[in-house]
Amino acid sequence: MSLIVQKYGGSSVADAESIKRVAKRIVETRRAGNDVVVVVSAMGDTTDELLDLAGEVTPFPEPRELDMLLTAGERISMALLAMTIKGMGMDARSFTGSQAGMITDSQHGAARIVDVTPVRLREALDEGSIVIVAGFQGFNRDSRDITTLGRGGSDTSAVALAAALDADMCEIYTDVDGVFTADPRVVKKATKIDRITAEEMLELAAAGSKVLHLRAVEFARRHGVTLHVRSSFNNSEGTLVVNPQEGENVEEAIIAGVAADLSEAKITVVGVPDIPGKAAQIFTILGKAGANIDMIVQNVSAAETGLTDISFTLPKAQGPSALQALRAEKDAVGFDTLQYDDQIGKLAVVGAGMRSNAGVSAQLFQALSDAGINIEMISTSEIRISVVTRADTINDAVRVVHTAFGLDGDQDAVVYAGTGR
Amino acid sequence: MSLIVQKYGGSSVADAESIKRVAKRIVETRRAGNDVVVVVSAMGDTTDELLDLAGEVTPFPEPRELDMLLTAGERISMALLAMTIKGMGMDARSFTGSQAGMITDSQHGAARIVDVTPVRLREALDEGSIVIVAGFQGFNRDSRDITTLGRGGSDTSAVALAAALDADMCEIYTDVDGVFTADPRVVKKATKIDRITAEEMLELAAAGSKVLHLRAVEFARRHGVTLHVRSSFNNSEGTLVVNPQEGENVEEAIIAGVAADLSEAKITVVGVPDIPGKAAQIFTILGKAGANIDMIVQNVSAAETGLTDISFTLPKAQGPSALQALRAEKDAVGFDTLQYDDQIGKLAVVGAGMRSNAGVSAQLFQALSDAGINIEMISTSEIRISVVTRADTINDAVRVVHTAFGLDGDQDAVVYAGTGR
Structure with a gap:
């Protein structure tokens, strides 16, 4: 039993x-x-x-x-x-x-x-x-x-x-059939994923996939719980989220899916003195202000000025308080100005197979470039590549990337007029 | 404090x-x-x-x-x-x-x-x-x-x-100002009772007054809790429900209030053999059927037949199941027929001063008689007299009794369009 x-x-x-x-x-x-x-x-x-x-x-x-x-x-x-x-x-x-x-x-x-x-x-x-x-x-x-x-x-x-x-x-x-390779409302040929590792699911959830909550996936991974994400409106098999044992021979797709997120904003701290401890100082201020920082990018400093720019993304709702906290410490940090941009979109491709497959990022950047979509920030983990683009190009970006990695299905996904989660 | x-x-x-x-x-x-x-x-x-x-x-x-x-x-x-x-x-x-x-x-x-x-x-x-x-x-x-x-x-x-x-x-x-001498929606000149004993309140609640629940009053009396019934819509003093100590010198009104109840029905068991144990048998059957019996009246038997009639009242909702239970035991009990009447009204006058004042029942019956209202059943306790009349005469009955016992106030009571309890 x-x-x-x-x-x-x-x-x-x-x-x-x-x-x-x-x-x-x-x-x-x-x-x-x-x-x-x-x-x-x-x-x-x-x-x-x-x-x-x-x-x-x-x-x-x-x-x-x-x-x-x-x-x-x-x-x-x-x-x-x-x-x-x-x-x-x-x-x-x-x-x-x-x-x-x-x-x-x-x-x-x-x-x-x-x-x-x-x-x-x-x-x-x-x-x-x-x-x-x-x-x-x-x-x-x-x-x-x-x-x-x-x-x-x-x-x-x-x-x-x-x-x-x-x-x-x-x-x-x-109210959906499972976890899809991309949001079926954006990508018509998105396909249901039959099996995904908890690790991949974690990256997808963190990157904006809304089917499962990050926290639940984390818990499932830590405790080795197998999840089956499925629809309560039919009897179809959904998506299994598994925890393969160490050394277990799992054939992993290079790319499991593509996720997008329009809920973040970007703040750039312009003209930060390029001396040790400045980044720590900035992110300590932000931590105290309760900001959940996602991507962070620091450019190489221009040698002649000794100044650098630090950009990061965070939930839009936290933008105003983060800006206020930074402004209050402007003199202590010694930066020039702050730039705020809430018209960004984030796209992530996730796949455990990335580990053993070179060239995934090149393929991603090429696909976006072919579609004329400009990349503003890049961040990677072992099994994920995230890029920031303009918000109004994000759906196009998801579609071209989905196609470029061979994820398109033979037929259109069924989209339910559900109430969401 | x-x-x-x-x-x-x-x-x-x-x-x-x-x-x-x-x-x-x-x-x-x-x-x-x-x-x-x-x-x-x-x-x-x-x-x-x-x-x-x-x-x-x-x-x-x-x-x-x-x-x-x-x-x-x-x-x-x-x-x-x-x-x-x-x-x-x-x-x-x-x-x-x-x-x-x-x-x-x-x-x-x-x-x-x-x-x-x-x-x-x-x-x-x-x-x-x-x-x-x-x-x-x-x-x-x-x-x-x-x-x-x-x-x-x-x-x-x-x-x-x-x-x-x-x-x-x-x-x-x-949503009312307190306990009244009668329902102000029926008796315009009903007055708020400033002070009443828990014993009287118990009889009024049992007789159909809906301001306080019988069970709560019982609990208050048993544990000596003083209640203050008042409106949440103004700051007026309401009605104090008190538990005078044994021997405490309380001047008690002869009549505290008049209550009416239209929620009961009357069942008459006709032609019951007038031999010991028959009443016990009938009310055991009713008890097993879950009927909450209120008033019981047994007439003196006609000597020539050796048969008597037993009438009782109970909540209308329990009428059908009580009738069914009695019919099932018709032969065992040996009665002739059952009469069911759900067009009755019950009126009760309550007052602790009744104990020391003779003539209250005579005064009550006279007032009803003067108004041409027929009395069908009578039942009394130490501090209460209840009578059953036709349902459509009950409001008139409450008004004439309220006047007869000198309870009418100088002005009309304020009735709120509340939602009831």
């Missing part, structure tokens, strides 16, 4: 009909002889509606109370799902994050999981019950307060439970 | 504006130098909306899951209220029924409170915080499951907490 963890997002349980459809799938999985643990998000727009309510009563909701408020969302969906399954004649029990033993630190709104003690889930499974768990939420043991995991929380809940229960598989149900 | 428990019903926290108004009142109570514990119901129609959702996914929701679902309602209102108060610059913390130590039995949907261990509330109060608690919900220690207290649950939560915390006062906020 296998133990399967299934995670359903908000769009999969948006209304009574959707909940019944999901319940049917869960019952089928149970009837096929598996133990089933289900992690569920809040229904449709519930979380946004609760956030709106909070905004109506106070401009800056207390984080502890905001967590108390938001966790009502999953409480509703999990109870409805459990009673639906009960109504179908199967035993099912719902558990809050706290009841499920999801222990976190005390950082309300963005809590980190510190331990998972699913004693009650194990008991319920042993009694033959289907287990339904509220995603996104946990419990701090010291304050005895309810916490939420923040963005990507439900995916992370599912992976953490799969690891703690030593599940055979963690299925992430969503 | 006094400790005050305040309970706000759903209509008092129906939207963001109402929550802000309630928060202001709580903050004022705290600023006046009191410790404050607030018990809050779900916002407006939330509970009904959640019940509708449950009905959409399954015809018979599992009680455990229904409780899990419904408790999301108070979770939302309590978190919003706590963050509103926090936004006003006062410390406030919300607690679920379980966190508040509201220990119940395991009867989902109608759990009884078995213990209250408000350790965390006491800690929060000691730290100077305003405490917000979800009404209506509790926790069963054996199953470790969430429970709800059923009808009147939030009032009962408030009274139980007031008792456990040894509060100086339990304020029940509602």
Whole structure:
């Protein structure tokens, strides 16, 4: 008997009909002889509606109370799902994050999981019950307060439970068929990836692929959890995210996929004295301002001036505070000016096969050049190459790169008018 | 420093504006130098909306899951209220029924409170915080499951907490100004009662007065909690529900108030053999069918037949199942026929002063007779007289009795277009 963890997002349980459809799938999985643990998000727009309510009563909701408020969302969906399954004649029990033993630190709104003690889930499974768990939420043991995991929380809940229960598989149900070689809304001939390593998935998620949250993939990689990303609207096989053992002979595609991201801005610090410690000084200031820096590029300094330029990208929302923090330290750092650019796009090609295949970057740059797309920044990791271009060329860039690396499928991908994640 | 428990019903926290108004009142109570514990119901129609959702996914929701679902309602209102108060610059913390130590039995949907261990509330109060608690919900220690207290649950939560915390006062906020001598929508000259004993309030609640739930009043009487029933829409003094000490010299009004109830039906079992044990047999059958019997009247038997008639009233909703249960035992009991009448109204006059004042029943019957209203059943307790009349005469009956006992005020009562309780 296998133990399967299934995670359903908000769009999969948006209304009574959707909940019944999901319940049917869960019952089928149970009837096929598996133990089933289900992690569920809040229904449709519930979380946004609760956030709106909070905004109506106070401009800056207390984080502890905001967590108390938001966790009502999953409480509703999990109870409805459990009673639906009960109504179908199967035993099912719902558990809050706290009841499920999801222990976190005390950082309300963005809590980190510190331990998972699913004693009650194990008991319920042993009694033959289907287990339904509220995603996104946990419990701090010291304050005895309810916490939420923040963005990507439900995916992370599912992976953490799969690891703690030593599940055979963690299925992430969503409104798309799996992970694609590129966003099918941009690249018509994008194809579903059948199998990808967690390492590659991590780079794709970091580069803007929205199907799986970075944090959940990181957790899955660290704990060796196999993920199956698939649609809750059909029975097609989705994408397996695997963790090959050291030395395991895996034939890896040179390029697994192409991702794009329009959510970042670029800041250039112009005229920085080219002396040791200046970069450290700048990024310490930015770190204190809470900026999440992504790409960093420093040009060679012009010898005659002894000055250099440092550029970096960060989420647009953090742009103003980062600029303010730098301006406040202008004299201490000794730079000339700041340039801010929020019209950039980032493209990344990811593939574990890159390690053993030279020439991938040359091929990438050539494809962009042929299409007349200018490259403004470059950054690479072992299995990823990222470039920054103008925002309005990013979709063209993704398409030409997808074609250049031979990723185009024979037919157009099916795009669902889903509500996204 | 006094400790005050305040309970706000759903209509008092129906939207963001109402929550802000309630928060202001709580903050004022705290600023006046009191410790404050607030018990809050779900916002407006939330509970009904959640019940509708449950009905959409399954015809018979599992009680455990229904409780899990419904408790999301108070979770939302309590978190919003706590963050509103926090936004006003006062410390406030919300607690679920379980966190508040509201220990119940395991009867989902109608759990009884078995213990209250408000350790965390006491800690929060000691730290100077305003405490917000979800009404209506509790926790069963054996199953470790969430429970709800059923009808009147939030009032009962408030009274139980007031008792456990040894509060100086339990304020029940509602959308009317207090307890009235009669329903102001029926009797224009009804007056607000300033002070009433818990014993009288109990009889009024049992007789159909809807301002306070019977169960909460019972709890308050048993634990000596003083209640203050008042409006959340103004600052007027409401009605004090007091527990005079044995021997305390209280001048008691002969009649405290008049209540009416149109929710009951009458069943008459015709032709019951007038031999010992027959009444016991009938009411055992009804008890097993789950019928809550209110008034019972047995006529003297006609000597020549040796048969008697037994009439009783019960909630209309329980009529069909009670009839069915009796019909199934017709031969065993040996009665002739059953008569069912759901067009009855019940009127009760309540007053502790009745004990020492003869002639109250005569005065009541005379007033009804003068108005041409026929009495079909009579039942009395030490401090209450109830009569059953035709349903369509009940409002007239309340008005003439209210006048006959000198309860009419000098001016018309203000009736709010509230949402009721």
